[in-house]
Amino acid sequence: xxxxxxxxxxxxxxxxxxxxxxxxxxxxxxxxxxxxxxxxxxxxxxxxxxxxxxxxxxxxxxxxxxxxxxxxxxxxxxxxxxxxxxxxxxxxxxxxxxxxxxxxxxxxxxxxxxxxxxxxxxxxxxxxxxxxxxxxxxxxxxxxxxxxxxxxxxxxxxxxxxxxxxxxxxxxxxxxxxxxxxxxxxxxxxxxxxxxxxxxxxxxxxxxxxxxxxxxxxxxxxxxxxxxxxxxxxxxxxxxxxxxxxxxxxxxxxxxxxxxxxxxxxxxxxxxxxxxxxxxxxxxxxxxxxxxxxxxxxxxxxxxxxxxxxxxxxxxxxxxxxxxxxxxxxxxxxxxxxxxxxxxxxxxxxxxxxxxxxxxxxx
Amino acid sequence: xxxxxxxxxxxxxxxxxxxxxxxxxxxxxxxxxxxxxxxxxxxxxxxxxxxxxxxxxxxxxxxxxxxxxxxxxxxxxxxxxxxxxxxxxxxxxxxxxxxxxxxxxxxxxxxxxxxxxxxxxxxxxxxxxxxxxxxxxxxxxxxxxxxxxxxxxxxxxxxxxxxxxxxxxxxxxxxxxxxxxxxxxxxxxxxxxxxxxxxxxxxxxxxxxxxxxxxxxxxxxxxxxxxxxxxxxxxxxxxxxxxxxxxxxxxxxxxxxxxxxxxxxxxxxxxxxxxxxxxxxxxxxxxxxxxxxxxxxxxxxxxxxxxxxxxxxxxxxxxxxxxxxxx
Numbered sequence: 223x224x225x226x227x228x229x230x231x232x233x234x235x236x237x238x239x240x241x242x243x244x245x246x247x248x249x250x251x252x253x254x255x256x257x258x259x260x261x262x263x264x265x266x267x268x269x270x271x272x273x274x275x276x277x278x279x280x281x282x283x284x285x286x287x288x289x290x291x292x293x294x295x296x297x298x299x300x301x302x303x304x305x306x307x308x309x310x311x312x313x314x315x316x317x318x319x320x321x322x323x324x325x326x327x328x329x330x331x332x333x334x335x336x337x338x339x340x341x342x343x344x345x346x347x348x349x350x351x352x353x354x355x356x357x358x359x360x361x362x363x364x365x366x367x368x369x370x371x372x373x374x375x376x377x378x379x380x381x382x383x384x385x386x387x388x389x390x391x392x393x394x395x396x397x398x399x400x401x402x403x404x405x406x407x408x409x410x411x412x413x414x415x416x417x418x419x420x421x422x423x424x425x426x427x428x429x430x431x432x433x434x435x436x437x438x439x440x441x442x443x444x445x446x447x448x449x450x451x452x453x454x455x456x457x458x459x460x461x462x463x464x465x466x467x468x469x470x471x472x473x474x475x476x477x478x479x480x481x482x483x484x485x486x487x488x489x490x491x492x493x494x495x496x497x498x499x500x501x502x503x504x505x506x507x508x509x510x511x512x513x514x515x516x517x518x519x520x521x522x523x524x525x526x527x528x529x530x531x532x533x534x535x536x537x538x539x540x541x542x543x544x545x546x547x548x549x550x551x552x553x554x555x556x557x558x559x560x561x562x563x564x565x566x567x568x569x570x571x572x573x574x575x576x577x578x579x580x581x582x583x584x585x
Numbered sequence: 586x587x588x589x590x591x592x593x594x595x596x597x598x599x600x601x602x603x604x605x606x607x608x609x610x611x612x613x614x615x616x617x618x619x620x621x622x623x624x625x626x627x628x629x630x631x632x633x634x635x636x637x638x639x640x641x642x643x644x645x646x647x648x649x650x651x652x653x654x655x656x657x658x659x660x661x662x663x664x665x666x667x668x669x670x671x672x673x674x675x676x677x678x679x680x681x682x683x684x685x686x687x688x689x690x691x692x693x694x695x696x697x698x699x700x701x702x703x704x705x706x707x708x709x710x711x712x713x714x715x716x717x718x719x720x721x722x723x724x725x726x727x728x729x730x731x732x733x734x735x736x737x738x739x740x741x742x743x744x745x746x747x748x749x750x751x752x753x754x755x756x757x758x759x760x761x762x763x764x765x766x767x768x769x770x771x772x773x774x775x776x777x778x779x780x781x782x783x784x785x786x787x788x789x790x791x792x793x794x795x796x797x798x799x800x801x802x803x804x805x806x807x808x809x810x811x812x813x814x815x816x817x818x819x820x821x822x823x824x825x826x827x828x829x830x831x832x833x834x835x836x837x838x839x840x841x842x843x844x845x846x847x848x849x850x851x852x853x854x855x856x857x858x859x860x861x862x863x864x865x866x867x868x869x870x871x872x873x874x875x876x877x878x879x880x881x882x883x884x885x886x887x888x889x890x891x892x893x894x895x896x897x898x899x900x901x902x903x904x905x906x907x908x909x910x911x912x
Contacts, residue, residue, distance in 0.1 A: 309693055311801030319880035322857045323805050324689040331695070346694050347721060575651070 228551040228564055230543050231497050232379040233577075234258055235570040236344035238459045239354045240493035241503050242332065243339045244371065248272050252297060254287035256495045258343040262330065263287035267295035272339045273308040274332040280304070280312065280325045336360040338491070338503065344574070355461035359487040359507040366512045368522045369489065369505025372533055376540035378460055378492045378500035379564065384532055385462045385490055386420060386559035388452050394531050398432045398524065403450075411558040418456040418566065420559035425449045426471045432524060433468045436484045439517055440510045447471040448483070454559060458566045464488040485509050488525070498540060504529060592629070593618075593685040599675045605658060605738040609706055610673050611646070613656045618685065622648035622655050624713035625690035625778075625806070631682040634667035634835070641668035642808045642855070644710035644780065645686060646739070652686065658738055660706035664816050666835040690778075690806035692717055698772045699725035702789065704781020705736070710806060711780055712739055715747055724775075726750050728767060730785065733757040768792035778804040782811040783875055791881065805877070809837075809856035809894030812873040819870065819897040820906040823847060831904075838892040842911075849892065850912055856894035863892050863909040870897045870905025 284301035295308040310329030336357035448468035469475035469483025648655035661669035731737035856876030876891035899905035
């Protein structure tokens with residue numbers, strides 16, 4: 223019988239594309255970052271291609287990220303000057319006339335897409351770029367926006383839980399996007415083998431401050447009630463896009479006419495670092511007033527504040543989990559989306575032969 | 586590469602031992618703790634030769650998907666040092682000690698083209714790579730050299746699996762490989778992986794350097810067990826330690842020194858790292874450099890030797906000798 227209790231510290235699939243960095247973070251100066259438990263040294267070749275190598279020299283494991291990028295596509299170990307090309311092959315051993323044929327560092331597939339660099343830590347034979355999660359609102363010309371990277375001191379699953387159930391907004395984000403209708407309204411959860419969707423509509427409500435401001439950006443002087451939606455799209459293993467917005471009440475948004483409203487996409491993708499830390503990349507995209515950098519900056523700053531509240535909660539939650547190893551999780555009806563996410567991830571872990579036995583983690 | 590270099594010993598049961606050619610046998614094991622064996626990986630096996638404990642490395646030719654079973658091919662020749670005979674004598678049900686798969690010769694996917702070159706039993710390491718490249722839909726060619734078809738293991742299987750991508754060179758049929766021609770046809774952006782006798786690999790390395798191709802794109806593995814000459818006995822002297830001993834054909838120079846009580850430095854024991862290097866004070870005969878550590882210039886100078894693999898040979902004239910200064 224399958225146990226009903228959720229894993230408190232969930233392992234992460236390795237056969238997956240994870241965002242390693244915003245594309246602009248990878249430069250000709252090496253960037254050190256750990257993704258899915260693997261420390262990486264990342265840089266760009268002379269022709270702009272991203273490279274991700276294991277951040278440990280073959281020789282004595284000195285971090286290559288402390289070294290420098292040289293020539294067309296090489297990195298030089300900061301310790302003894304051993305050089306590797308972008309495939310991780312040793313191309314120079316300064317102290318001898320030949321190169322040891324065993325000398326190499328693992329090189330990981332890495333691809334620029336949707337303003338991010340996506341890396342594959344698992345079996346390279348399975349690294350199919352077509353399986354990179356859809357983040358098209360990041361680069362679609364009908365959308366604009368910007369975001370940030372949060373270093374979250376918690377298991378990545380806690381962030382996914384947070385995004386899959388937005389009733390927490392009423393309590394965590396009471397001054398910006400929270401309102402009591404969130405907990406009161408009905409929601410519908412559906413799933414496929416790789417996706418989970420949670421859809422929630424709140425009809426004929428007062429807009430919370432964040433949404434009133436957005437409505438007034440598009441409809442100056444707007445007053446009145448709105449229909450509000452939150453449609454959460456999860457794609458395995460850890461990307462969540464949330465289609466959010468409000469429209470003037472009764473103008474047909476639930477039926478598909480959003481012309482009398484404002485629409486945003488909260489783009490989230492979470493890359494596990496260790497089992498208790500993760501890199502949380504987010505962006506807020508919108509499809510109105512595309513030319514306004516002022517609105518882009520205001521939205522980014524506003525969401526920064528909102529997500530700061532989540533970050534504090536997630537950190538405290540992880541600390542409480544670790545401080546109470548003998549207590550288990552219980553679930554609520556509102557966790558349906560998050561629990562489907564866990565199931566899909568657990569299937570992937572099982573396929574990799576790494577599904578933990580009960581009680582093996584988090585204790 | 587740290588990830589696949591951790592030596593973990595375990596027990597494995599022989600489930601099959603069959604002759605592929607007059608001198609090559611295929612041996613299939615069921616290891617106690619299966620670990621996935623990627624192309625290019627090998628196992629070390631503990632063998633007892635004349636009462637002494639020794640370790641031999643064998644490339645994995647194929648394995649079940651999670652490593653539940655794995656196969657090696659073992660070639661016994663006049664130059665064998667005893668390990669091959671022990672392996673050939675294994676029977677189904679016998680238990681050996683072996684390591685989990687070790688990886689020093691990984692295949693990298695994503696190159697625009699590949700040449701896989703095998704000489705003789707070197708096909709063992711190459712066959713798995715060819716299968717992976719075929720599965721990945723890569724642009725690759727397998728070049729397989731041998732002295733006669735009857736001595737070339739897996740030939741029929743390779744013909745079936747790779748068709749026109751397989752190029753066969755057979756000495757007895759007068760179709761010996763022209764190495765210079767092969768290297769001149771290599772795509773400069775591609776990679777060449779090779780495994781075979783040192784004469785073949787030295788010739789490719791020389792042609793590679795002459796054509797000024799990137800050394801990083803020439804991939805090879807050698808266990809240091811083949812030379813330019815037949816192994817013969819020779820005498821080693823280390824005056825500083827007052828040691829003189831004979832190195833039989835069945836032992837390496839390093840093993841003979843160890844047996845004589847000398848504490849010599851070493852690491853890879855396959856002629857790659859250069860840590861076992863000794864200075865040559867005098868030599869009678871020629872040094873059969875079996876390492877890949879020295880450049881051609883350094884080999885020709887004959888002033889230093891990698892004692893883990895290299896030998897002295899007097900071309901059948903009798904016993905050669907070498908006088909060394911160790912680190």
